[in-house]
Amino acid sequence: xxxxxxxxxxxxxxxxxxxxxxxxxxxxxxxxxxxxxxxxxxxxxxxxxxxxxxxxxxxxxxxxxxxxxxxxxxxxxxxxxxxxxxxxxxxxxxxxxxxxxxxxxxxxxxxxxxxxxxxxxxxxxxxxxxxxxxxxxxxxxxxxxxxxxxxxxxxxxxxxxxxxxxxxxxxxxxxxxxxxxxxxxxxxxxxxxxxxxxxxxxxxxxxxxxxxxxxxxxxxxxxxxxxxxxxxxxxxxxxxxxxxxxxxxxxx
Amino acid sequence: xxxxxxxxxxxxxxxxxxxxxxxxxxxxxxxxxxxxxxxxxxxxxxxxxxxxxxxxxxxxxxxxxxxxxxxxx
Numbered sequence: 003x004x005x006x007x008x009x010x011x012x013x014x015x016x017x018x019x020x021x022x023x024x025x026x027x028x029x030x031x032x033x034x035x036x037x038x039x040x041x042x043x044x045x046x047x048x049x050x051x052x053x054x055x056x057x058x059x060x061x062x063x064x065x066x067x068x069x070x071x072x073x074x075x076x077x078x079x080x081x082x083x084x085x086x087x088x089x090x091x092x093x094x095x096x097x098x099x100x101x102x103x104x105x106x107x108x109x110x111x112x113x114x115x116x117x118x119x120x121x122x123x124x125x126x127x128x129x130x131x132x133x134x135x136x137x138x139x140x141x142x143x144x145x146x147x148x149x150x151x152x153x154x155x156x157x158x159x160x161x162x163x164x165x166x167x168x169x170x171x172x173x174x175x176x177x178x179x180x181x182x183x184x185x186x187x188x189x190x191x192x193x194x195x196x197x198x199x200x201x202x203x204x205x206x207x208x209x210x211x212x213x214x215x216x217x218x219x220x221x222x223x224x225x226x227x228x229x230x231x232x233x234x235x236x237x238x239x240x241x242x243x244x245x246x247x248x249x250x251x252x253x254x
Numbered sequence: 255x256x257x258x259x260x261x262x263x264x265x266x267x268x269x270x271x272x273x274x275x276x277x278x279x280x281x282x283x284x285x286x287x288x289x290x291x292x293x294x295x296x297x298x299x300x301x302x303x304x305x306x307x308x309x310x311x312x313x314x315x316x317x318x319x320x321x322x323x324x325x326x327x
Contacts, residue, residue: 100286102267103293154289202304 006234009034011134012058012083013233016066016123017093019046021193022143024053025222026090026229031055033230038079038086040064040093058083066093066119067111073126085134086127088233091120091142096158109157116161121168124183128176137180139233142169143225144185146248162187166244173242182241184232189248191220216250255298260326264314267294277315291317299325 013030017023019041027037031054041047044063051061060082064075080086094116097108124140127133147155148162166185173183190196190211196219200208212219228245231237246252255263261275268287272279283291288308295301299321311317318326 098289099293100290102269103290103297153286202306204306204309207305 004034006230006236007034008088008230008233011087011233012036012038012085013088013090014038014040014086014123014127015090015092016040016120017091017143018050018061019043020050021092021195022188022191022222022225023090023092024050025226026092028053029223029226029230030090030233031057031059033234035088035233036083038062038083040066042066066115069114069119069122072119072122076123076126080126080132084132086132087134087138089120089123089127089138089140090229090233091123091140093119094143094161096155098154099157100154101156104157109160112157112161113164116158117164117168120165121172124172128179128181133179133181135180137182137235137238139182139184139237140172140176141229141232142183142185144169144187144244146187146189146246146252148185148187149244149246150252169244170242177241182232182237184237184240184242185244186225186228186232187244187246187248187252188220188225189215189251191222191225193222214251214254215248216253218249220247220249255325256327260318261314263298264294264317267291275314277313277318279314281311281313281317295321 008030013035015023015027015037018027018039027039027050031037036058039047039050039061042065047061047063051059060079062079095112097112120142142165144165145162147159148166151159169183169185176183224247228247265275267290288305292303295303311320
């Protein structure tokens with residue numbers, strides 16, 4: 003038996019056009035999964051698609067802020083696949099802004115993207131017509147910011163904490179349907195977006211951030227490897243958990 | 255924006271210790287205040303700056319130059 007095999011499994015991945023989502027897509031396809039890739043940018047999604055091992059893959063270009071439209075958008079592709087065995091909700095945005103500069107609209111956009119869109123997709127996938135009879139696995143990419151604090155991260159950390167709390171209740175509720183629900187909480191992962199943000203910081207600032215990560219920054223593959231484990235049958239007794247993958251960030 | 259209003263808003267947003275400020279006032283801000291200032295510039299002037307861009311802005315005058323003289327009467 004191949005460990006962490008995803009053969010004959012169909013996985014939906016949000017935020018698949020770059021970073022952790024793109025890496026998860028690649029590693030899931032190497033493990034044999036058929037993939038439904040969701041993201042805002044069609045061209046970037048097609049780039050991700052090009053990197054995949056051949057399979058029954060498809061892309062859905064969709065802005066998750068359009069929450070009301072998710073169910074309609076997913077109807078046709080989901081019915082084409084029939085049963086869906088997994089979800090990785092990678093899509094997320096970060097607003098780094100002090101409390102006195104945060105507005106209601108900031109909380110709204112962060113929660114809509116990071117939390118509500120993911121929970122809505124889980125609601126849809128957990129319907130009888132889509133949930134696999136032999137079990138499914140949903141993964142929400144949270145963050146260490148959901149368990150520890152940082153100045154100017156109130157909106158972001160609240161949204162990631164909401165994923166952790168919601169995941170536990172969802173795990174209890176969906177266990178009867180053999181659906182497992184877990185979170186992964188990374189610290190800083192070196193993605194193109196993070197590199198761009200770092201380039202905008204003053205000299206020395208990145209070194210200070212790096213010093214808070216005893217094992218250095220992570221890579222998207224570090225998270226993707228954990229995802230294929232949680233999606234696989236080897237993790238069949240794991241639900242409602244939060245796998246912290248942070249290079250030691252939260253030990254301190 | 256009128257100068258007087260600008261000074262008042264800046265004072266309030268950054269929670270500066272001074273009771274009053276004008277062009278000649280120094281501007282020494284913490285990293286958190288830098289983030290607040292970035293939001294302030296975006297919200298009131300539609301100016302999006304990076305943290306790097308605010309290095310060296312050590313007086314209210316320099317900040318006003320960054321915003322643009324045409325935007326503050």
